[in-house]
Amino acid sequence: MKVSLICTVLNEEDSIAVLLDSVLAQTHRPDEVIIVDGGSRDGTREALHSYCERLPLRVLVEPGCNISQGRNRAIAASTGNIIASTDAGVRLDPGWLEALLTPFGEATPPDVVSGFFVADPTNAFETALGATILPNADEIDANKFLPSSRSIAFRPEAWQDVSGYPEWLDYCEDLIFDLKLRKAGCSFAWAPNAIVHFRPRQSLASFFRQYYRYARGDGKADLWRKRYAIRYSTYLGGAAIMIAGFWQPVLWLLLVGGAAAYLYQPYHRLSQSSRALTATQRIAAALWVPAIRLTGDVAKMAGYPVGVWWRRKKTGGAGARQAY
Helix, strand or coil: CCEEEEEEECCCCCCHHHHHHHHHCCCCCCCEEEEEECCCCCCHHHHHHCCCCCCCEEEEECCCCCHHHHHHHHHHCCCCCEEEECCCCEEECCCHHHHHHHHHHCCCCCCEEEEEEEECCCCHHHHHHHHHHCCCHHHCCCCCCCCCCCCEEECHHHHHHCCCCCCCCCCCHHHHHHHHHHHCCCCEEEEEEEEEEECCCCCHHHHHHHHHHHHHHHHHHCCCHHHHHHHHHHHHHHHHHHHHCCCCCCHHHHHHHHHHHHHHHHHHHHHHHCCCCCHHHHHHHHHHHHHHHHHHHHHHHHHHHHHHHHHHHHHCCCCCHHHC
16 A cells, blocks of 8 residues: 555644654654645744655645645645545644554455544643543444544545545535545445544634534535534523523423533543543533533534525525535
């Protein structure tokens, strides 16, 4: 196998060395590394070029391209018969690429291998955020899992068959890519030990912006209609129960029970991920969980209709599902 590792970057001067150092530390190094720079205005390009003597690295400069365009251009420029993809701002586990490649060596190799990703927090807030938004590996249904393109490998023929990443979409592009691959009948393998570590957002405001953009992308791509309908209905129903509780206080017990059920999984994960924190930090992390849950839901409910409105203006009311 000849393996091409691809990635896109934009203004990653402060984090790119962490990624490239982790590529150097791989137990199985890629045969080539192709990085597309979308027009960085900091020292990203200089940092990239400083690794050219240590890695088989090519840097393509494509000012103004989005993530999908960058990935497509990197893949088109690659020469490997296996494409591994990751993102800037992450740290690869030393065995990441080796674990991704192992299924391709089996008697019946897959078309796509799904890797995994975990939070790499530095404080109580980031620990709480990781526990709230990221599943553990044992929660994943390998038959339904849609991998992030920060941890995935696939055959270039599969990429060609589905016309690559959707260049019309600015967020959630990897989900659409996954859905197109599944619709095309590509076979998937699950590699839970192919782990990428990434730092969660560092503030509630930046987390809100992230999830707003994700939800706007969902609306543009016409994803998860039922999931969003349930979210809106739940919050509307909760508000109605809260108001009715002023006349029938027993109804507030329903809210307490519902909130407890809703927060159970994040607190269960937090109990495992917060062991390195001090007692004071664990309390702080526990207090952050409800605020993170609420902020994420509000961001999603705000962003989704914006994406739907964009899609309706672009398509005249037609859905985007036919695109994948």
